[in-house]
Amino acid sequence: MIRRLALALALLAVTAMPAAAHRLKLFATIEGGTISGYAFFIGGGRPEGATIVIRDAAGTEVHREVTDGEGRFTWTPPAPGSFVVTVDAGDGHAADIRLGEERFGPTVSAPTTTMPTAQALPADTAAIEAAVDRAVARQIRPLLEAYDEAEGRVRFNDIVGGIGMIVGLAGAALWASSRRRGKGGS
Amino acid sequence: MAHIPDGVLSLPVGVAGWAGAAALTGFALRSLKEEAIPGTAILAAVFFTVSLVAVPVGPSSVHLLLSGLMGLMIGPLTAPAVLVGLVLQALLFGFGGVTSLGVNLVNIALPGILAGLVLAGPVARATPGRAGVIAGIGAGLCVAATGGGVALALALSSSDFVPSARIMLVTYLPLMAAEALITGFSVGFLKRVKPEALAGARP
Numbered sequence: 001m002i003r004r005l006a007l008a009l010a011l012l013a014v015t016a017m018p019a020a021a022h023r024l025k026l027f028a029t030i031e032g033g034t035i036s037g038y039a040f041f042i043g044g045g046r047p048e049g050a051t052i053v054i055r056d057a058a059g060t061e062v063h064r065e066v067t068d069g070e071g072r073f074t075w076t077p078p079a080p081g082s083f084v085v086t087v088d089a090g091d092g093h094a095a096d097i098r099l100g101e102e103r104f105g106p107t108v109s110a111p112t113t114t115m116p117t118a119q120a121l122p123a124d125t126a127a128i129e130a131a132v133d134r135a136v137a138r139q140i141r142p143l144l145e146a147y148d149e150a151e152g153r154v155r156f157n158d159i160v161g162g163i164g165m166i167v168g169l170a171g172a173a174l175w176a177s178s179r180r181r182g183k184g185g186s
Numbered sequence: 187m188a189h190i191p192d193g194v195l196s197l198p199v200g201v202a203g204w205a206g207a208a209a210l211t212g213f214a215l216r217s218l219k220e221e222a223i224p225g226t227a228i229l230a231a232v233f234f235t236v237s238l239v240a241v242p243v244g245p246s247s248v249h250l251l252l253s254g255l256m257g258l259m260i261g262p263l264t265a266p267a268v269l270v271g272l273v274l275q276a277l278l279f280g281f282g283g284v285t286s287l288g289v290n291l292v293n294i295a296l297p298g299i300l301a302g303l304v305l306a307g308p309v310a311r312a313t314p315g316r317a318g319v320i321a322g323i324g325a326g327l328c329v330a331a332t333g334g335g336v337a338l339a340l341a342l343s344s345s346d347f348v349p350s351a352r353i354m355l356v357t358y359l360p361l362m363a364a365e366a367l368i369t370g371f372s373v374g375f376l377k378r379v380k381p382e383a384l385a386g387a388r389p
Contacts, residue, residue, distance in 0.1 A: 023189070023281050158279065159278075166230050166231045
C-alpha cells in the first residue's frame with residue numbers, strides 16, 4: 001500500500017508540474033476595420049488548420065478560412081457590423097467570440113492628408129478620432145492578449161485544491177461507511 | 187477532445203448522457219465497499235491531474251485519460267472517480283461543461299469499465315509481462331472507443347461540429363500509443379508488486 005501510494009504521489013507530482021491544459025479559446029480584435037486574431041489552447045499550442053467561420057448578426061455565414069501555423073486568421077468585412085467568430089478544431093473542440101458593431105469605431109477611410117491645426121475643422125475631427133482609435137487598438141492589443149491568456153491559465157492552486165477536494169470526499173465516504181457499520185449495518 | 191464543451195451538444199443527447207452517467211455511477215456506488223474508497227479517490231486524483239496536461243497535435247491537442255487502467259484497478263468505480271474529476275475540472279478550469287458532463291462521463295468511463303470486465307480475468311492469469319501487453323492493447327482500444335463516442339455524440343447533435351475523420355485519426359493514434367504504453371507498464375509493475383490491485387472488476 002505504501003509503495004502504491006508513493007507511486008501515485010510520484011505520478012501526481014510529475015503530471016502536475018507542466019500546467020498545460022486542454023481548452024480551446026479564441027482571441028479576436030478589430031484594427032482599422034479588419035478583424036484579426038488567433039485560436040489557442042490554454043496552456044500552450046495553437047491549432048493549425050482549424051476552421052474559422054464568421055457569421056453576421058443574422059447568423060448567415062459571411063467568411064470561412066483555415067488557420068495558419070500560428071492559429072491566426074484575418075478578415076476585412078465589407079462594412080462594420082456585429083459578427084460572431086467561431087473556431088472548430090475538427091474533433092469537438094470549438095470556441096466562439098462575439099464582436100459588436102461598436103468595436104469598429106468611426107467609419108472613416110484612412111486619412112490621406114490631414115493637417116491638425118490649432119482650429120481643427122469639423123471634418124478633421126472624424127479623421128483624428130479614427131487615427132486615435134487605431135492607435136489605441138494597437139496599444140491595448142498586447143494587454144487584451146495577456147488578459148485572455150491569464151484568465152484561462154491552469155493554476156497550481158486550483159489543482160491542489162481539486163486534489164484536496166477529492167481527499168475530503170474520500171474522507172466523507174469513509175466516515176459515512178464507518179457510521180453505517182457502527183449502527184450494526186453490514 | 188474528450189471534454190465536449192457546453193453548447194455543442196443537442197438537448198436529447200445531453201439528457202441521454204446524464205441518464206447514462208447517473209445509471210453507471212449509481213450502479214457503481216451501490217456496491218461500494220469501504221476498503222475500495224481510498225483507491226478510488228487516488229485514481230480520481232490521478233485522472234483529474236493527468237487529463238489537465240495536454241500536448242498540441244496538429245489542429246487539436248490531446249491528453250491522457252487512463253480509463254483502461256482505472257477499469258482494471260477499480261472496475262465500475264471508474265464512473266464515480268471520473269465524475270469527481272470531471273466536475274472539478276468543469277468548476278475550476280471550465281474544461282468540458284455542465285450540460286455535457288453526462289456524455290463526457292459515459293464516453294470516458296464506459297470503455298474503461300468494459301475493458302476492466304473483459305480483461306480482469308486474462309490479466310489475472312497472465313504473467314506480468316503478458317498482462318502488461320494485454321492491458322496496453324485494452325487501453326488503446328479504450329481511447330479509440332472514447333473517440334468514437336465523442337464523434338457519435340457530436341454527429342447526433344448537429345451537423346456543425348461533426349469531427350473530420352482525418353483529424354480524429356491524426357490526434358487519436360499517438361494518444362492510443364501513449365496510453366497503451368503507460369497502462370502497459372503500470373499494469374506490468376502492479377502485477378509484480380501488488381497483483382490484487384488489478385482485481386477491480388471482480389465482485
